[in-house]
Amino acid sequence: MKIIIVAGGPEEKHPDFSCFPVKDSIWVGVDRGVYHLLKKGIKPHYAFGDFDSLNSSEKEWMSSYELPLFEYDSEKDKTDLELALEWAVAEQPERILLVGATGGRLDHELANIQLLLMGLEHRVPIEILDCQNSISLRAPGTYEAVNEREYPYLSFLPFNGPVAGFSLYGFKYPLKNQHLAMGSTLCISNELVNKSGTYSFSDGILMFIKSHD
Missing domain, CATH: 3.40.50.10240 (Thiamin pyrophosphokinase, catalytic domain)
Structure with missing residues (x-):
């Protein structure tokens, strides 16, 4: 349901x-x-x-x-x-x-x-x-991101405090074990290079935004 x-x-x-x-x-x-x-x-x-x-x-x-x-x-x-x-x-x-x-x-x-x-x-x-957008929150873990034509741009923002151990695989701009501070624009407007990729983090709450122009 x-x-x-x-x-x-x-x-x-x-x-x-x-x-x-x-x-x-x-x-x-x-x-x-x-x-x-x-x-x-x-x-x-x-x-x-x-x-x-x-x-x-x-x-x-x-x-x-x-x-x-x-x-x-x-x-x-x-x-x-x-x-x-x-x-x-x-x-x-x-x-x-x-x-x-x-x-x-x-x-x-x-x-x-x-x-x-x-x-x-x-x-x-x-x-x-x-x-124009899809907005959701994630708890620590590993997630798959799928290439969707209607949402080519993927952004990640710390929600209510820093996010620790953030990694991106299969993205145009990959990251490994990155600390995301509040106010940082490091992870705005990324893109997948294949049909799918993964993102993961170990601590904090992450806001995941899918967008198109």
Whole structure:
């Protein structure tokens, strides 16, 4: 089972929805993300939010679909997306795909990226997707990177502290046992030289970003 969460970020930043897995997927709308989904002809299985980003006519149109709602007050200690993610990780899905989390207000975007930590804590992979990027976090270990035409550029950033013992094999710019400090741009915009490569590290949390121009 996969859970696809669509938050309220700008619709023009959405990836192509046709690439999403349909079978065994649960669609979740968060705040204005519910409206975005319905406009695309997708009725979410669940809707989360205070819906303060919708005007009265949009709310009335949305309510005609009689969606299962998790509705909250606008004044609260967690964002609508955090509440939706807490529900999603508790379901223990195979994977969570998060759309509409980037491209809007910077404070929301940065907070949403930090919410990826929830996936590591609950051992549920969470991936943020937009029209240009894929963002995810990694715990120490060894991973395979596959050459994908839609994502030619691969970047690695320390997330909440330094990353130790970082190595890259099969990349245009290989590394061995490198220390990655916060604020370093050493591992921005690398590329695979073959169909696949590997990256590994021994300590820290790594942010893995796949991008295209």
